[in-house]
Structures are given as C-alpha cells and as structure tokens.
Amino acid sequence: MAINAVGREIPEEIKGVGELNPYQGAFKTVPTGNKMSPNISMQKRGETKVLNSLEEAIKKVGVRNGMTISFHHHLRNGDYVVAMVLDTLSNLGIKNITIAPTALFPAHKSIIKHIKSGVVTAIQGSVNGPIGRIASEGVFDVPVILRSHGGRARAIESGDLPIDVAFIAAPTADIYGNINGVKGPSACGSLGYIVADAMYADKVVAITDNLVDYPVAPISIPQIYVDYVVKVNKIGDPKGIVSGTLEITRDPLRLLIAERAASVIEASGLLRNGFSFQTGAGGISLAVAYHIRKIMKQHSIVGSFGSGGITAYFVRMLEEKLFRVLLDVQSFDIEAVKSLIRNPNHLEMSASFYANPHNKGCAVNNLDIIILGATQIDTDFNVNVNTESDGVLLHGIGGHMDTAAGAKLTIIVTPLLRGRIPIVVDKVITITTPGETIDVLVTERGIAVNPNRKDLLQRLKKTRLPLVNIEDLKKEAEKMTGKPEVPQFENKIIGLVEYRDGTIIDVIRQVRK
Amino acid sequence: MEKRLRRTALYIPGNNPTMIQNAGIFGADSIVLDLEDAVSIEEKDAARILLRNALRTIDYKNTEVVVRINPLSTPYGHEDLKVIAREKPDAIRLPKCESVEDVQEADKLLTKIEENIELKEGTIKLMPLIESAKGIFNVFEIARASQRVVALNFGAEDYTADIGAERTKEGKELLDIRARILLAARVAGIDALDSVFGDINDEKGLIEETKFIKQLGFNGKSIIHPCQIKPVHQIFTPSEDEIKYAQRVIAAIEEAKAKKSGVIALDGRMIDAPVASRARRILAFAKAAGLISVI
Structure with missing residues (x-):
C-alpha cells in the first residue's frame, strides 16, 4: 500500500488491472513514450461496408472471449445499442468481455443479466445507477475503472485502455461509414465522447437507424475510421436521448x-x-x-x-x-x-x-x-x-x-x-x-x-x-x-478512481451489508 | 436599542420542515412561521410540535422570528401560545384581532409564561393582524392595547371578504383602510406592515403595490415567497441623494449638539424633529441595504 498525495491508501497492484500509480498532485505526471497505434487496414474498391445484421458484424470484426469493446453515451438514458450488442454476444456464446462505455445509465439495467452470466466480466467506464449499485455489492472480480472524459480519451490514446472493437451508435451514417449525430430520428447532437474510440480501436462498427446514401453531410466521424455499418430498427428512444428545454429552477x-x-x-x-x-x-x-x-x-x-x-x-x-x-x-x-x-x-x-x-x-x-x-x-x-x-x-x-x-x-x-x-x-x-x-x-x-x-x-x-x-x-x-x-466497507476494492493523468486518486470498496 | 427594520415579513408554512429549516437564509427582515392558514385542522398539533422543536434547534441569527398562532378564539390558539411562547420567539402575530380584549388576553398569557420561564416581562412582542371590519373599527385601541404591540399588520384578503368589497390589484377599495391602519400605528408609535401580494409571478404588480404603500408611509410588507424579498427591499432602499442629504442632516444635528446650539439649520432650512426622524429612517434603510456601514 502507498499513500497518495491526498492521503488515500492505494494498493501497489490489483489482479486483473496491474500496477497502480498513486496520485501525486494535479499537474505532477509528465507523460513519456508514444501514442497507441491501431492496426493498419485496407478497404478495396467495390467492397461494401454495410452488413445485414449485428451478428454478422460481430463475426466479421472477430469479437472473442476476453476482448474489450466500447460504446458512447450520447443517447443517454434512451440508448438501445449497448443492450443490443451484449444480447447478440450472449447469443453467440461469447464471454469474459470488458466493456468500456463512456457511461452507463439506468436504462442499461437490462445488461445486469449479462454481467451475472459472465458475458461481461469487467467495466472500464462511468456507471450511473443500477450497474454501479451491483458493482458496489461486489459482483465483479476486477474493479470498475472510473475515468473522467479527458482521462478516458488520454487512456485510449496512450494505450492504457486498448479497445478491440468500438460499437458506435450512429444517429445517421452513410453506406461508407461516415457518421453524424445531428440528423435522424435518434439525433443526439455532438458525438464528441466516441471520437478517440473511432480513431484508436482496432475495429469500428457503426450501428444506425438512419442509413443514407454516400456521402452524408455533415461528417462527425469519417469513413477512414469505420470498418462496418449495420442498419437496425431503432438505436434509441428519443424521449431518453434529448430533454425538452430545461427550465430555470424555481426553488x-x-x-x-x-x-x-x-x-x-x-x-x-x-x-x-x-x-x-x-x-x-x-x-x-x-x-x-x-x-x-x-x-x-x-x-x-x-x-x-x-x-x-x-x-x-x-x-x-x-x-x-x-x-x-x-x-x-x-x-x-x-x-x-x-x-x-x-x-x-x-x-x-x-x-x-x-x-x-x-x-x-x-x-x-x-x-x-x-x-x-x-x-x-x-x-x-x-x-x-x-x-x-x-x-x-x-x-x-x-x-x-x-x-x-x-x-x-x-x-x-x-x-x-x-x-x-x-x-x-x-x-x-x-x-x-x-x-x-x-x-x-x-x-x-x-x-x-x-x-x-x-x-x-x-x-x-x-x-x-x-x-x-x-x-x-x-x-x-x-x-x-x-x-x-x-x-x-468490506476490504474488497470494487472501483478505482483514476485521475485524469492516469494515477489513482482513490479506491472504492464494497459496501458492507 | 436600534430600531428593527421590518421591510419584509416572510410567511413560512409551519408544517413544512425544509422551509422552516431554511426560512432564515433568504434575507427577509422577519419570518412569520405560520400555524394558522397554512396548516390544516388535522395537522395543527403536529405543526405546533414541529415548530416548537425548530425554534429550539435552528439559529435564525439576526432575522426577527415571529409566529402566527391560531386565533385565541379557536381551540388551538391558547395551546399554540402556551407551547410557542416558551421557545421565546421575538413576537407573536395575532390573527383575526378585533378588539382590545384580544390583545390583552394574549398579553396576560404571555406575562404568565414569561414569569414561568424567567424571561423579562414584555420581552415577547405582539403584532395584531387586522383583517375584519371590526378590527378596523377598533384599530386605534388595538394599537395601544399593550406595550407589547410593536406593529400592526393588515390582512387585505380576509378584510375584503368580510366587508364584501371586490379585491383588485389596483387596491382602490383598500385606500382608506390602509390609511387608517397607518394612522393608528403612528399614533401608537409603532410599525405598520401591509398585506401580502398574492401573485408571485407578477413582479411588476408587486413593485407597484410596494411603491404605493411606501408612499403611504408603511414600514414594510408581508410576503409569501423569497422571490418577493429583493423587489420589496429595493423599493425601501433610499437613493444616493436621499442618503447624502440624510447624512448631512445628522451631521448638522451633531454639530449643533456639540456647539450646544438650540436651533439647527441646513441650507437655510430649519431641521426640526420630523426632518431628523425622517433622516434617521432613511439611514436605517440605507444601512440595511448595505449602502452605508454606520449611521
């Protein structure tokens, strides 16, 4: 155990995570080395990126036991994509997946069954609500790694969070994989949180309910990062995606x-x-x-x-x-x-x-x-x-x-x-x-x-x-x-709070019943 | 003792723990914790106990703490007074006050309680709420019925209902009544506080009414929502010219005192008692608004 700069005890190593660097101060870490580099790939003339089903996409990109897959939360509490992908993985008998969502919401409660059945065995990402609650009950063997928006982008770019496949909910995508978030029935606006995933994941799958002709405008995430496009019925519930105009409080x-x-x-x-x-x-x-x-x-x-x-x-x-x-x-x-x-x-x-x-x-x-x-x-x-x-x-x-x-x-x-x-x-x-x-x-x-x-x-x-x-x-x-x-609290560590520079500022332990 | 400012008296329902807890933070000069109209009959006992405990634990700092009890003519009024007075609020607001006897009854009960809890007689003040034809008829006697009476409050809603008048935003129907209450208060040397302005979304209406009652001479107003504090205080905030003139008046008085001169003049005009008292009132408002630090 080491004591970090804010006086919290940080273990030197955690099984399934590796060595931990204790937090030293907000601006103390100086990064070294090179950025992560994803695979080189090619797309031949005439090849289509549009696949018939999510299952086909999962097979094509080769999701296997033990891989890390990622999602964004721009669809917030209206998102269907996380559940859709995990249901398909479960049907295919794939296990031991680490998910790296930018955030999970109460709407993702249905994925608890995939956590209990071993499809998902670790989370690196924000957990809001029910998933956090079961994490606090000690359901995971490996602690949830919590990162900030900036810290997550840093972790992906630096290679701390290598992503095998990014599944991108795309409110609009064209047939060659250009994506924007501003159009379509599930429009959510900016897609800022998933950009690093698109750039650094080995494989990228766009899942859309608004597939359009090439090229779409505007383009938020360009074709050069996207391997496949899958058309589904609905990627989300608009009611949960964007709120109405927020009122100033009267309290x-x-x-x-x-x-x-x-x-x-x-x-x-x-x-x-x-x-x-x-x-x-x-x-x-x-x-x-x-x-x-x-x-x-x-x-x-x-x-x-x-x-x-x-x-x-x-x-x-x-x-x-x-x-x-x-x-x-x-x-x-x-x-x-x-x-x-x-x-x-x-x-x-x-x-x-x-x-x-x-x-x-x-x-x-x-x-x-x-x-x-x-x-x-x-x-x-x-x-x-x-x-x-x-x-x-x-x-x-x-x-x-x-x-x-x-x-x-x-x-x-x-x-x-x-x-x-x-x-x-x-x-x-x-x-x-x-x-x-x-x-x-x-x-x-x-x-x-x-x-x-x-x-x-x-x-x-x-x-x-x-x-x-x-x-x-x-x-x-x-x-x-x-x-x-x-x-x-019990002794078991169920969460790591990673500071934006990659050091550990605190640990979260299992709540004693 | 410095005279208290009573620009705003904020009503707080006596059965709402969160609002009771936070009543003091909004900057109203007085808070009126209400056991009467805000509390339904089934909740009278619970609210009384809640308020008793609140007065024991919450520090309202410099805010004047007033409790509106139920009328002494109802089954709850006596119990309210007995329980609440022991917690030493600054004052009791007496609703439906119609006669000298109403005030004297409360006065006697308070004297007894003060004796019991070894509090100096007369510490807890009274603020009769005039809200009926009979109350208006007797207002001069009511204002002078006890040394404890420090302010008269006007309740326009109940009054108009009682008299059969039509209640308008303009308030023409209340003009002579307001004047009468004010006069009674001034004769007794106490404060006069105007009725509530019921529409919390109509800031313009609130401002107009407050300007009007300030013009009449009222010291302040009862209010029903924290959002009404700022507009009312702003109207009771004197202008820079008014403050400067008031400061010069006070300085002239001090100078005359130092010279032991009997006659005080400023800019060729004699400063008599009313001018001096107006200047002091302006400076008290200015101080409350943070525009000056000492009077």
Missing part, C-alpha cells in the same frame, strides 16, 4: 445559491470581454447561467466560448452574441442539436480536444470559470461525485476533475444539506476531484474560499457576500442534523 434555495455564485464570478474579475464559461444542466448551474447572462448583457460583455454539455440556454447566449463560440462535447437538448446544424460558431469537439491533459492542449486549459456540483465536499475541499452518503457507487466522473484542473476559477455549488444529509464533511467517502483544484464552495449558508486562493479571498472580502470558513459550514450542518454515520 428559492437553489436560486439563492446561483445568485451568490454569480456574484462570486462578478467579484472575481474574470467576467470581462473574452470570458469563457462552462456549467452543467442541473438546476443551480442553469440558474447561474441566467445571472451571468444578465450581467453580460448589462455590461455589454462578449465572451470567447461556452463549453461542455450544451443546453438551449447556451445556444441562446451564442445567438445573442454573448459568446463568440460554443464548444460542444455533448448536446443536452433538442435546441443544442438544431444549433449544431445551423450555426457555424457552434462547434463539435472531441473528448480529447475538450479535456485530455496529455495532448497538445485541451479546451479546459482555456476555461475561465466552471460551475460544478458535489455529492460531498470535505474541509480540504476534496470533492466526491461518485459515491453517495451510503458509500454506494452511483455516479460517473464526467468532466468534473478535468474542468476543475483547467479552469481559472472552479466553483462548487450545492445546498449545505440534501434531505437530512450534510454535504460538507470531515473526509469525503471517495475523492473524485482533489481540493487543490477547487477554489470556492457556494452554499445557501455561506461561501467558503479555499485558503490557497488568497487573491480571491481578498477580492471577495470587498463584497457583502457571506464568507465563512469551511469548517464552520460543516459545524453548522452538523448542528442541524447531527454527525452522519460513516458507511462501513
């Missing part, structure tokens, strides 16, 4: 937090021409965007870019010329999908472009401000977004640790209590994002600044914002709820 508590976060941004001095901004689609985040939009309009500020998961709200800000460009790795709603088609300043970006720390420069490095959530934050500002207060693995990392490391100002917005559970604690159950990359915590009961950010503290002291010590926030929460019981 006064969340609105208060958002307003304060916007005031912190205003006081930070970063909200000026050229300003770049990212926020999620959650209630508080969207309400922060509402305030930022108001301030930008009031002072005629034009930002450089808005990034990340793009919502109708950001589209509106682009159209109002409050941002020059949107960098879209994932389109959350139908307005974002439409804008991606029509607006040349709305750009699709890959996960590597977005957040990979080991390329020649990623977008988060140019980000001024990121608004993030937390399931827990501790008095060292370490944030947990993976495990719930009962210790169960229920969420992926997303771009949390990437944007926190890249942005000039990282703001965590959260109510101090959720239900009866305090969010500020002595030690988070799981460290997802290290405190050294978190600058401010904004709650309804006060704003805590990371003591490392003396400059920011000085600026905020000039405002009337309620500044508090993070320890006092913790005490205030515990005064109302009592000290929460800490969940009990």
Whole structure:
C-alpha cells in the first residue's frame, strides 16, 4: 500500500488491472513514450461496408472471449445499442468481455443479466445507477475503472485502455461509414465522447437507424475510421436521448445559491470581454447561467466560448452574441442539436480536444470559470461525485476533475444539506476531484474560499457576500442534523478512481451489508 | 436599542420542515412561521410540535422570528401560545384581532409564561393582524392595547371578504383602510406592515403595490415567497441623494449638539424633529441595504 498525495491508501497492484500509480498532485505526471497505434487496414474498391445484421458484424470484426469493446453515451438514458450488442454476444456464446462505455445509465439495467452470466466480466467506464449499485455489492472480480472524459480519451490514446472493437451508435451514417449525430430520428447532437474510440480501436462498427446514401453531410466521424455499418430498427428512444428545454429552477434555495455564485464570478474579475464559461444542466448551474447572462448583457460583455454539455440556454447566449463560440462535447437538448446544424460558431469537439491533459492542449486549459456540483465536499475541499452518503457507487466522473484542473476559477455549488444529509464533511467517502483544484464552495449558508486562493479571498472580502470558513459550514450542518454515520466497507476494492493523468486518486470498496 | 427594520415579513408554512429549516437564509427582515392558514385542522398539533422543536434547534441569527398562532378564539390558539411562547420567539402575530380584549388576553398569557420561564416581562412582542371590519373599527385601541404591540399588520384578503368589497390589484377599495391602519400605528408609535401580494409571478404588480404603500408611509410588507424579498427591499432602499442629504442632516444635528446650539439649520432650512426622524429612517434603510456601514 502507498499513500497518495491526498492521503488515500492505494494498493501497489490489483489482479486483473496491474500496477497502480498513486496520485501525486494535479499537474505532477509528465507523460513519456508514444501514442497507441491501431492496426493498419485496407478497404478495396467495390467492397461494401454495410452488413445485414449485428451478428454478422460481430463475426466479421472477430469479437472473442476476453476482448474489450466500447460504446458512447450520447443517447443517454434512451440508448438501445449497448443492450443490443451484449444480447447478440450472449447469443453467440461469447464471454469474459470488458466493456468500456463512456457511461452507463439506468436504462442499461437490462445488461445486469449479462454481467451475472459472465458475458461481461469487467467495466472500464462511468456507471450511473443500477450497474454501479451491483458493482458496489461486489459482483465483479476486477474493479470498475472510473475515468473522467479527458482521462478516458488520454487512456485510449496512450494505450492504457486498448479497445478491440468500438460499437458506435450512429444517429445517421452513410453506406461508407461516415457518421453524424445531428440528423435522424435518434439525433443526439455532438458525438464528441466516441471520437478517440473511432480513431484508436482496432475495429469500428457503426450501428444506425438512419442509413443514407454516400456521402452524408455533415461528417462527425469519417469513413477512414469505420470498418462496418449495420442498419437496425431503432438505436434509441428519443424521449431518453434529448430533454425538452430545461427550465430555470424555481426553488428559492437553489436560486439563492446561483445568485451568490454569480456574484462570486462578478467579484472575481474574470467576467470581462473574452470570458469563457462552462456549467452543467442541473438546476443551480442553469440558474447561474441566467445571472451571468444578465450581467453580460448589462455590461455589454462578449465572451470567447461556452463549453461542455450544451443546453438551449447556451445556444441562446451564442445567438445573442454573448459568446463568440460554443464548444460542444455533448448536446443536452433538442435546441443544442438544431444549433449544431445551423450555426457555424457552434462547434463539435472531441473528448480529447475538450479535456485530455496529455495532448497538445485541451479546451479546459482555456476555461475561465466552471460551475460544478458535489455529492460531498470535505474541509480540504476534496470533492466526491461518485459515491453517495451510503458509500454506494452511483455516479460517473464526467468532466468534473478535468474542468476543475483547467479552469481559472472552479466553483462548487450545492445546498449545505440534501434531505437530512450534510454535504460538507470531515473526509469525503471517495475523492473524485482533489481540493487543490477547487477554489470556492457556494452554499445557501455561506461561501467558503479555499485558503490557497488568497487573491480571491481578498477580492471577495470587498463584497457583502457571506464568507465563512469551511469548517464552520460543516459545524453548522452538523448542528442541524447531527454527525452522519460513516458507511462501513468490506476490504474488497470494487472501483478505482483514476485521475485524469492516469494515477489513482482513490479506491472504492464494497459496501458492507 | 436600534430600531428593527421590518421591510419584509416572510410567511413560512409551519408544517413544512425544509422551509422552516431554511426560512432564515433568504434575507427577509422577519419570518412569520405560520400555524394558522397554512396548516390544516388535522395537522395543527403536529405543526405546533414541529415548530416548537425548530425554534429550539435552528439559529435564525439576526432575522426577527415571529409566529402566527391560531386565533385565541379557536381551540388551538391558547395551546399554540402556551407551547410557542416558551421557545421565546421575538413576537407573536395575532390573527383575526378585533378588539382590545384580544390583545390583552394574549398579553396576560404571555406575562404568565414569561414569569414561568424567567424571561423579562414584555420581552415577547405582539403584532395584531387586522383583517375584519371590526378590527378596523377598533384599530386605534388595538394599537395601544399593550406595550407589547410593536406593529400592526393588515390582512387585505380576509378584510375584503368580510366587508364584501371586490379585491383588485389596483387596491382602490383598500385606500382608506390602509390609511387608517397607518394612522393608528403612528399614533401608537409603532410599525405598520401591509398585506401580502398574492401573485408571485407578477413582479411588476408587486413593485407597484410596494411603491404605493411606501408612499403611504408603511414600514414594510408581508410576503409569501423569497422571490418577493429583493423587489420589496429595493423599493425601501433610499437613493444616493436621499442618503447624502440624510447624512448631512445628522451631521448638522451633531454639530449643533456639540456647539450646544438650540436651533439647527441646513441650507437655510430649519431641521426640526420630523426632518431628523425622517433622516434617521432613511439611514436605517440605507444601512440595511448595505449602502452605508454606520449611521
């Protein structure tokens, strides 16, 4: 066991995974060597890429026991493709597969049977909901490896995550394998998360319910990466793929937090021409965007870019010329999908472009401000977004640790209590994002600044914002709820939280029943 | 003691634990934890106990904590007062207050409880809610019925129903009633707080009504949602010119005091008691809005 830079015990080696490198600090790892290289292949003139069935594709690309296959989650909770592929593998009697999805959702509950029957024996990827829950119960022999969006792209490019076959759900594909996500009945917008898979997997299969003539336009993933195309009835349920237009929350508590976060941004001095901004689609985040939009309009500020998961709200800000460009790795709603088609300043970006720390420069490095959530934050500002207060693995990392490391100002917005559970604690159950990359915590009961950010503290002291010590926030929460019981764990490690640079920042253990 | 500002009095349902827990964080000058209209008859006992425990555990810091009990004429009012007063709220809002006797009854009960819990007599204040024809008729006596009475509240909805008036957003039907309540409050030297503005989606309407009642002289307003705090506070925030003038008035008074001069003048105009008190009120509002740090 080694103790890493955030004080967590990391085993030197794990069976089925190999040697582990403990986390040293957010910017300590310097990569060496060469990138991974996929097989060279050729396509002869006249050969068709379109196959009649998924089964045929699986046979053609030669999926065998023990291989690693990957998927994207741009179809979110409406995805049919993961289940479709695993059902077919199961029918073919293939076992011992590692799946490397960019994320799994509650909609993927049906694949639990393939985990129990041994078709799937390991997961490298985000697990949201039921799959995380069974992982926490210890169903896998090999721990789930959790990576951020940038970290996953890095792992694929560096060869840490070699992919044998990438199965790409394609809202539109032409007969020669060019793909886009913006058209077709299952349109999802950007396909940013799967670009590295397409480029580095040995074999790539596009699965589409909208097969069109050659060539399709626009092209997100070009023919040069795609081996085969399979037409199926439906790749997903549109209701689960894109949400309707998200409304700004009406919850006064969340609105208060958002307003304060916007005031912190205003006081930070970063909200000026050229300003770049990212926020999620959650209630508080969207309400922060509402305030930022108001301030930008009031002072005629034009930002450089808005990034990340793009919502109708950001589209509106682009159209109002409050941002020059949107960098879209994932389109959350139908307005974002439409804008991606029509607006040349709305750009699709890959996960590597977005957040990979080991390329020649990623977008988060140019980000001024990121608004993030937390399931827990501790008095060292370490944030947990993976495990719930009962210790169960229920969420992926997303771009949390990437944007926190890249942005000039990282703001965590959260109510101090959720239900009866305090969010500020002595030690988070799981460290997802290290405190050294978190600058401010904004709650309804006060704003805590990371003591490392003396400059920011000085600026905020000039405002009337309620500044508090993070320890006092913790005490205030515990005064109302009592000290929460800490969940009990078995020894078995069921998950590894990989920092974006490939080191291990924390391990997740099996929950004791 | 510095006079309390009562620009906003935020109603909080007494049966909603989350809202009770968070009542103090939105910046209202007062919160009114409600056991009356917000709580159905089946829930009266549970809400009372919930509120008792909340008052024991939650620190509302500088916010004035007021509890609206049920009318003393109902089976719940006495029990509410008995249980809640022991937790030392800043004040009790007395709904359906119609007579001097209503106030005096509450006063007597409070005196007894204060004695029991060794609290200085008169610590817990009273805020009669005037919301009926009879209440309006007796409002002058009600305002002066006890030393505990620190503010009169107006309940426009119940009042218009009682009198048979049509309730409009414009509020012409309430003009003389509001004036009467205000007058009664001023005669007694206490605050007057206006009724709620019921449509939380109509910020413009809220702003208009608040401007109007401020113009009449009201100290503030009862509100039903945190989103109403900011617009109301903004209206009660004096302009820069008003603040500057008020500061000069106070400075002139201080200077005259230092010189032991009896007559105080500023820009050739005499500063009398009303001018001085207006200046102090403006500076109190300015301080609450964070525009100045000391008065």
